[in-house]
Amino acid sequence: MTRRPTERRTVSALRALVPRATPVELGGDGLPRRVDGRAVETVREEWRVEEGWWTERPVRRRYLEVVLDGGRVAVVYEDRRRPGRWYAQRG
Amino acid sequence: MLAALLVPRFAFAVTAARQGGIEPSVAAALAPEPGGQPIVGDASAAAEAAGVRSGMRLTEALALCPGLALLPPDPLAVAASAEEVLRRLEELGAEVEPVTPGCALLATGPIERLYGGLPAVLRRVSGIVPATLRPRVGAAPGRFPALAAARRARPGRPLVLPPERVREALAPLPVTALVSDAGLDPAVARTLESLGLTRLGGLAALDRLHVRDRFGAEGERAWRLARGDDPEPLAPRAAAHALVESLVLPEAVATEQALDHALRVLVERLLARPERRGREPRTVRLMARLVGGGSWERTSPLRDPTADRDRLLLALGAKLRLLPAPAAELAVELGDLAPGDRQHPLFREEGAVRVERLDAAARQVRAAVGDASALRIVEVDGESRLPERCFGLVPR
Numbered sequence: 150m151t152r153r154p155t156e157r158r159t160v161s162a163l164r165a166l167v168p169r170a171t172p173v174e175l176g177g178d179g180l181p182r183r184v185d186g187r188a189v190e191t192v193r194e195e196w197r198v199e200e201g202w203w204t205e206r207p208v209r210r211r212y213l214e215v216v217l218d219g220g221r222v223a224v225v226y227e228d229r230r231r232p233g234r235w236y237a238q239r240g
Numbered sequence: 241m242l243a244a245l246l247v248p249r250f251a252f253a254v255t256a257a258r259q260g261g262i263e264p265s266v267a268a269a270l271a272p273e274p275g276g277q278p279i280v281g282d283a284s285a286a287a288e289a290a291g292v293r294s295g296m297r298l299t300e301a302l303a304l305c306p307g308l309a310l311l312p313p314d315p316l317a318v319a320a321s322a323e324e325v326l327r328r329l330e331e332l333g334a335e336v337e338p339v340t341p342g343c344a345l346l347a348t349g350p351i352e353r354l355y356g357g358l359p360a361v362l363r364r365v366s367g368i369v370p371a372t373l374r375p376r377v378g379a380a381p382g383r384f385p386a387l388a389a390a391r392r393a394r395p396g397r398p399l400v401l402p403p404e405r406v407r408e409a410l411a412p413l414p415v416t417a418l419v420s421d422a423g424l425d426p427a428v429a430r431t432l433e434s435l436g437l438t439r440l441g442g443l444a445a446l447d448r449l450h451v452r453d454r455f456g457a458e459g460e461r462a463w464r465l466a467r468g469d470d471p472e473p474l475a476p477r478a479a480a481h482a483l484v485e486s487l488v489l490p491e492a493v494a495t496e497q498a499l500d501h502a503l504r505v506l507v508e509r510l511l512a513r514p515e516r517r518g519r520e521p522r523t524v525r526l527m528a529r530l531v532g533g534g535s536w537e538r539t540s541p542l543r544d545p546t547a548d549r550d551r552l553l554l555a556l557g558a559k560l561r562l563l564p565a566p567a568a569e570l571a572v573e574l575g576d577l578a579p580g581d582r583q584h585p586l587f588r589e590e591g592a593v594r595v596e597r598l599d600a601a602a603r604q605v606r607a608a609v610g611d612a613s614a615l616r617i618v619e620v621d622g623e624s625r626l627p628e629r630c631f632g633l634v635p636r
Binding site for chain 2: 166239
């Protein structure tokens with residue numbers, strides 16, 4: 150699951166919470182093969198968030214936590230209302 | 241679309257016009273500010289042709305152009321003219337962001353239908369400034385491209401860059417344009433230049449990941465800007481809440497006693513103004529028109545908003561001692577007026593004093609730098625599964 154932000158937050162850490170459009174290349178199994186140009190070594194976790202389906206702005210996201218080439222961990226999600234659009238976000 | 245209005249050498253043009261005008265062939269520049277660094281201000285076209293640049297040391301400017309005429313700077317006239325330009329732009333119905341004196345950005349979308357399309361809006365924007373000041377107007381999708389379009393436009397002939405032409409139009413610009421018009425870190429620009437990347441076209445042609453690996457986030461921002469992608473939104477200015485009083489002195493005054501008396505009269509007049517409606521200023525500004533031409537001003541943010549006559553006189557009096565020459569006119573502005581009905585509790589919780597001091601410091605920073613300079617992180621919906629909804633930024 151997403152990690153909860155701690156109480157002491159800096160503005161730069163807050164900015165990281167805002168989704169940032171990022172290019173994601175998928176493999177044949179539907180899992181990311183490259184994120185923002187970096188090769189994906191492994192997918193650690195996958196979860197879905199569906200919220201506000203009763204409103205005019207529902208949220209449907211498929212989140213993935215991946216380990217990139219070099220060891221960096223990234224959280225990306227696909228906006229399932231607009232398939233093919235991927236975003237990076239820190240939880 | 242964003243439109244940019246640019247008046248080249250605005251400070252020089254306004255100062256020269258106020259002092260009777262200068263022949264275009266005369267090499268002239270604004271003299272250093274009294275009591276300030278020995279550097280020249282804006283220069284005429286003839287002086288620039290001789291190599292004189294704004295911000296250059298006076299000795300260097302005189303060495304390059306021995307016949308350089310120096311005009312006494314008049315920051316008050318420049319500020320008043322810049323304010324007049326902004327006010328006229330706002331009268332068009334647009335949201336306006338001041339960039340520098342004589343340069344402003346505005347959003348054209350909301351008013352295009354009002355005036356019958358983008359070209360009509362741009363013609364009106366261009367007509368705001370007298371043609372003698374040779375205003376340039378450009379429009380493009382984004383702040384940096386709009387400013388670049390204005391710099392490239394010919395006086396009186398607005399230049400519109402549609403999205404598909406932005407990258408091509410930016411390509412020949414020097415990398416240093418990102419420093420002056422988009423606030424890029426000068427160190428990044430210097431490094432790019434030292435690697436032979438002197439033009440935006442060369443930077444835009446590189447691979448994004450390579451640029452980011454070598455220069456970090458600031459390099460990536462430069463790369464995006466070079467391709468015409470500037471997501472920074474317009475930051476329209478807030479309505480000003482200030483009161484001004486001025487006093488023309490019967491004869492040039494330099495004695496401390498006479499100046500103190502004039503200051504006291506001005507402060508008392510300001511505090512008695514009915515439109516103050518009990519509000520208290522967070523900043524005070526002292527302005528003077530100097531004998532022999534030119535003007536001078538100093539601003540002082542207050543520790544707490546106050547309408548206490550003695551405290552205002554204390555803050556202004558300290559600035560008055562810095563007056564560099566006898567004054568022919570003195571003016572005081574009470575700025576950033578805040579409600580003055582605060583009540584202090586008898587007992588306070590532990591830590592309340594520290595929080596109050598922090599709030600006061602944040603208010604001073606905002607008064608000195610701007611509203612967006614001090615923000616507080618608040619929890620909006622800590623239980624949300626969407627990270628971006630957990631916290632928000634609000635003014636302190």
